[in-house]
Amino acid sequence: MNKSFLKYILLGFGFAFLYFPIFTLIIYSFNESKRVMVWKGFSLKWYVELFKNEQILEAFYISIKIASISATFATLLGVMAGYSLARISKIPFRSFFIFISTAPLVMPEIILGLSLLLFFISANNLFGLPSSKGQLTVLISHITFSVAFVAVIIQARLSSFNKSIEEAAQDLGAVPNSVIWKVTLPVILPSIISGWLLAFTLSLDDLVIASFTTGPGANTLPIVVFSKVRMGLSPEVNALSAVIMLVIVTIAIGYYIKTRNKLDVN
Amino acid sequence: MISILKNFKFWFVFTPYFWLVAFFFIPLAIIMKISLSVSEWGMPPYKDILTTDEVTGNFIINITSGNYAFIFSDFFYLQSYLNSLSLAFTSTLICLIIGYPIAFYVAKSKPKTRNLLLILLIIPFWTSFLLRVYAWKVLLQGNGILNMILMKFGIITEPLSLLHNHYAVILGVVYTYLPFMILPLYGYLVKFDLRFIDAAHDLGSRNINTFFKVILPLSLPGIIAGCMLVFIPVVGEFVIPELLGGSDKLYFGKIIWNEFFVNRDWPVASALAMSGILFLIIPIVIFQISYSKYNFKNE
Amino acid sequence: MKDSFLYIENVSKSFDDVKALNNVSLTIKKSELFSLLGSSGCGKSTLLRIIAGFEKPDSGKIFLDGEDITDLPAYKRPLNIMFQSYALFPHLNVFNNISFGLKEDHLEKNEIINKTEEIINLLELNGLEKRKVDEISGGQQQRVALARCLVKKPKLLLLDEPLAALDKKLRIQTQFQLVNLQYKLGITFIIVTHDQEEAMSLSDRMAIMQEGNILQIGNPVEIYEKPNNEYIAKFIGTANIISIENNQKKKNFYTSLDLDIEIETSINKISSKCLIRPEKIYITKSTIDKKVSSVNSCKGTVKEVAYLGSYTKYLIESNNFHFYVFQTNNFISENLNIKWDDVVDCSWDKEAIFLL
CATH class of the missing domain: 3.40.50.300 (P-loop containing nucleotide triphosphate hydrolases)
Known part of the structure; x- marks a missing residue:
């Protein structure tokens, strides 16, 4: 058997496996029938239903709000943590700091969620803060586990750059604060952007931690979707998947065209 | 002190430091504390570790190892933990077997094709996790598309019950966690110098030997990172068994969830979480060591 | 300062x-x-x-x-x-x-x-x-x-x-x-x-x-x-280091321990080692009838030859001691004559010796 033939077969199967379920969902989102798997003809009915469903729209709005605020704070903290890990050697209890800033990467969500919930309850008992569970507690939780992801991205980027570019800036007369603003930050900017995007998706995607830490008025999109699909299928969720897929594919194509042009220059 | 507070570096280190101590480390300590407390009726549903005797005013320490004794004596809990371990092990292995060749071929493609393939790999990763699991629920239904295809080709006559068993759970886990395996592997393999393969061939090594003696050892850090990124979270996975699994097997994540939300037994839920962390500490340490080694290499 | x-x-x-x-x-x-x-x-x-x-x-x-x-x-x-x-x-x-x-x-x-x-x-x-x-x-x-x-x-x-x-x-x-x-x-x-x-x-x-x-x-x-x-x-560069002993009787004369010859220098100082740079040694193919003095010269065997265009490197063995000689290729025919295992006469000026 030909080697490149084997390669295409393998890649073909791999990508088919990745995309088959998603495409099925998209196709069935145009199904007229209320019973998801019985095809009754093409219709945009479920998209209309989706955009009329106040519960989903409300949850979507809350999710986007929490995700963007959480991503912003997580990026801020993650940049600081990543910079400290990569560039500052004198940190008290350094290995403890390394532990708490990388362990959330692999800590099972259910344990993180449980610990944060118990923390909020204890804090409420002791200090009366937070006064109730809700958007704020979900936000704090999302920031906490996203920080580790951003920190790792920033640290990797900083480690791949020789420290000498920062020294060069100093040598050329830049004071330490100016070095950070004019050299370090611009150099890691692409990683800051991808860190923000990752933190945003992590927050938008999270069900388990949000379920633990949520309260009245803070039902995020995953919580609503989960309650809809836990027991059975929902044609509206199919339509929702198609919409999300469309947004992501658009972004991905845009990104691809941008990077492809860049490759052509090289 | 004031000069320290004005120091840029100080804030850079200590803002995230304090945040993570407050919202990651202290919550873990609280779980630890509650896992050692005595369960009681009320809100919160456990006795504080330190209480004062109402009559004498003396401090009373209420610590118990009973919660741990309870979960380790009841085979029900141990079984759920073993179920989760076996799920994590099986799906990590399958992810590795499927993911490695894909990562290898993508990494070895021409730069232009590589970029396209990489984006194709990442798109499902950015799609909602919950919706990807849900997609399999749709596919595996009794009247779902897989059964339809199988019946059309005459392979089966009756629809199979594909959903609500632990095979469906494994499938769901492999599907959703595959990118976590492929991306770190890709990260290593893309830096892998093809001349190593040529050198091995030149020295008389056959393809199979080249793979096991050269390529595999050199990509080992990527394999470890990928396996840990799949294995550890899957042990605590809750959503996938909930949507695709049946009553044939109970998993660790579900048990904690039930203990907390259904039985409202916080001390036992905490003890379960703590023992989960203890069991996972070895893989977590492996992950951190290989991770920091990788970063040192980059410096 | x-x-x-x-x-x-x-x-x-x-x-x-x-x-x-x-x-x-x-x-x-x-x-x-x-x-x-x-x-x-x-x-x-x-x-x-x-x-x-x-x-x-x-x-x-x-x-x-x-x-x-x-x-x-x-x-x-x-x-x-x-x-x-x-x-x-x-x-x-x-x-x-x-x-x-x-x-x-x-x-x-x-x-x-x-x-x-x-x-x-x-x-x-x-x-x-x-x-x-x-x-x-x-x-x-x-x-x-x-x-x-x-x-x-x-x-x-x-x-x-x-x-x-x-x-x-x-x-x-x-x-x-x-x-x-x-x-x-x-x-x-x-x-x-x-x-x-x-x-x-x-x-x-x-x-x-x-x-x-x-x-x-x-x-x-x-x-x-x-x-x-x-x-x-x-x-810095290639160095031949020879162990020496001060000759008590004659001023500016040393006995080489490595080569079993005498070394005459332009300066006098108590020293146990001297340096001769390889390009300061002359070699010619040895002829049996030619007598070699035992001061600042010795007989040796060529062990390695490396032709480098502008000059040629030789590794010479004499009295079980190895040293390098670099000869510029001004006269091609003469130098290319010297081959592996040839016996050669080596000599140098007293100014070429530097006492360490």
């Missing part, structure tokens, strides 16, 4: 338990091209980083142009460093890389543009101003790094392995460019290198370092012809 241009006074530096610099003192004159030469880990880079201000010495002082700069932070020192891997800013184009330092000095916009353009012309970087630094060749990157330093008109320019990243042909070309540039601008250069040929061909003076100490300071001729010790002799 303090009125010299750069004066390094008793500088020591340790990292953890490792002593990187051991009480080093050094004086460098204005407009000098000075090299710090040594194998890796000898402390030369640490010394450079201390001069640049990235490391603080544990003890000792540094004076530049009469001013104590020991406690001055890097960004306030009137000197610049060109990093080994150039450390060009990846997010800036060529023009902005070069003008970075001027902007940090808050010069007027026109002045920045004029000065930057002037240096771009000087280093022949025209047309590359808008390029990203990863879109230009290695040689161009090296010139951008140099331009970025020179545009600030530093009193002192430090260069850390400036040519290490270039291929051999480009390296030799660039060596000449550096020397010309230094001559034209009159800036004092300190070059750190592990390449002895590079140090020899570039420097006015050089310092040889080993394990945190400076072993010898001198111009290339002094270092090559009159090394302070065996380590330097072997580090």
